[in-house]
Amino acid sequence: MSLPDRTYRVAVLLRHNLVLVARDPGHLIAYLVMPMVLMAVQAPLYQRALRGVAGTTQVVSGMLVMFSLLALSIVGNAVLAERTWRTWDRLRATPAGAGELMVGKAAAVFAVLLLQQLVLLGFGAGVLRLRLGPQPALLAVPVLCWGAALLAGGAALAVVVRGHGQLSAACDVGGLLLAGLGGALAPLSAMPGWARAVAPVSPGYWAMGGLHAALAGDVAGTVRDAAVLLALAVAAGAVVAVRMRRGWTRTALL
Numbered sequence: 195m196s197l198p199d200r201t202y203r204v205a206v207l208l209r210h211n212l213v214l215v216a217r218d219p220g221h222l223i224a225y226l227v228m229p230m231v232l233m234a235v236q237a238p239l240y241q242r243a244l245r246g247v248a249g250t251t252q253v254v255s256g257m258l259v260m261f262s263l264l265a266l267s268i269v270g271n272a273v274l275a276e277r278t279w280r281t282w283d284r285l286r287a288t289p290a291g292a293g294e295l296m297v298g299k300a301a302a303v304f305a306v307l308l309l310q311q312l313v314l315l316g317f318g319a320g321v322l323r324l325r326l327g328p329q330p331a332l333l334a335v336p337v338l339c340w341g342a343a344l345l346a347g348g349a350a351l352a353v354v355v356r357g358h359g360q361l362s363a364a365c366d367v368g369g370l371l372l373a374g375l376g377g378a379l380a381p382l383s384a385m386p387g388w389a390r391a392v393a394p395v396s397p398g399y400w401a402m403g404g405l406h407a408a409l410a411g412d413v414a415g416t417v418r419d420a421a422v423l424l425a426l427a428v429a430a431g432a433v434v435a436v437r438m439r440r441g442w443t444r445t446a447l448l
Contacts, residue, residue: 207298215272215302222306225265229257230317237322244381247325254318255405256378258311259398262344263369263378265310269348270361272303300345307341328411336404339420339427343397346430353437372396397426 215222233253240249315333318324326333348365355361373379375389376398382390393399400422407415 208301211299211302215306221268222310225261225310226313229261229314233257233318233322250322250324251406251409252381254322254324255402258314259376259378259401260373262307262310262340263373263398264365265307266344266348266351266369267362267365268306269303269345270352270365272299273349273352274358274361304341304345307344308337311337311341325409327409332408332411332413332416335416335420336401336408339423340401340404342427343423346427346434350430350433353434372398375399377402397423
């Protein structure tokens, strides 16, 4: 099987999945508009409480992490739709391999996650005067790794839950819980002792740490936190792979 054929099939699948996302942009628009409104409203409060620059960094990174966790629903719905529509087995009957199908699906959703993060960082820098640090390019490391963790985590949820209701509840409740524990709603230093102790359990903790380290130009801290996010992405991806091999498309849905 030639590489051009595989590239063509992946490109067709990618275009198809981008069209599906574009036809239902409601969640993406909401997860772009709401955090920008909250950033603008809360920025003065955080800036006064944390003395200027630190406050801006907290509100921008916190809203980015919280709403990207809520955006797990975008990832989950993209995968769960293949179950509810019963289309995955039909796709497997085409010449495209399982790897090509997953790349075509994942690349489209990954692009949406990256778009969300870039728009929110751009809003923070352009409107709230967020300082991008001595090495702005360093931000690409936590952004890409956080996107990978979200992509794998959302897919893992989608192959475990039994319907869209369960997915919505898991994304909304779980997203807010993980964001709060990770320090997205308040700095870790202002949180109770028990919350600080369990904070590393939340992926949001490592995303916040990676973003703060990148904005401060701390290469070692950025790489450390990004490595944890990648490890979480690999673990979630393993869940997806195992579940798919066991025939998740034939699992009964509520």
